[in-house]
Amino acid sequence: MRIGILGSGLMGGKLGTIFARAGHEVVFSYARSEQKLKKLAREAGGKARAGTPREAAQDADALLLAVHWSRFDDVLQQAGDLSGKVVVSCSLPMNDDDTALAVTHTSSGAEELAKKLPKARVVAAFNTVPSEVFFAVYEAKRKASRPSLVYYGDDRRAKEAAAGLIRDAGFEPVDAGPLRIGRYAEPFALLVAQLAYEGKGGPEVAYRFDWYS
């Protein structure tokens, strides 16, 4: 697939690298330095390159939205028309100092994003684990037991694309339902962050759901 990365920081940089290593054609965009984007593309190898958000969006089969909540409008404006595009958001609607969710209970970041992009195919994924765990999960992908990763959305095609990318990254996709499940998944992501950054085991943590039926 052609994947445009909108936001090439901790999340976008690592996931873009993993998608490139898994064989996808990746365009890294939206960082404060073009040099950083070029370096990411060089180190990711394969068919990765650096570009502008508009270039990342052009011809993309899927976009990964990986910016702070406060940067959504800017990056989306730079990306241009996303009608019909699959937009996989790994973002959380954090307030300016990252101490709490700015949207919760009665809506979610995923639903608010879909309101901003009514013609795009929005799905949320990758936002419930810390970026620190991605390479370890990818490297362990041939092991029998994979960690779970929830995704949620209202668009079937976007959900299929997200599930494929989740598998490519070494996780087992768990369809958690429609976009409004972000109201539960986004606070859950903060629980995982609490374990990652305040717990004893360190930030390389993922989770796994098992069904005993």
Ligand SMILES: NC(=O)c1ccc[n+]([C@@H]2O[C@H](COP(=O)([O-])OP(=O)(O)OC[C@H]3O[C@@H](n4cnc5c(N)ncnc54)[C@H](OP(=O)(O)O)[C@@H]3O)[C@@H](O)[C@H]2O)c1
């Ligand atoms: N980090 C995690 O473990 C984690 C886990 C779950 C969900 N999330 C969510 O994922 C999203 C991305 O998080 P992140 O940790 O990857 O953030 P990050 O490391 O700060 O990356 C954000 C990207 O946006 C770029 N950016 C910011 N302001 C910009 C501007 N004015 N012009 C151009 N580029 C700009 C940054 O540029 P630079 O590269 O130059 O800084 C960076 O590439 C957030 O919504 C976060 O809540 C993060």
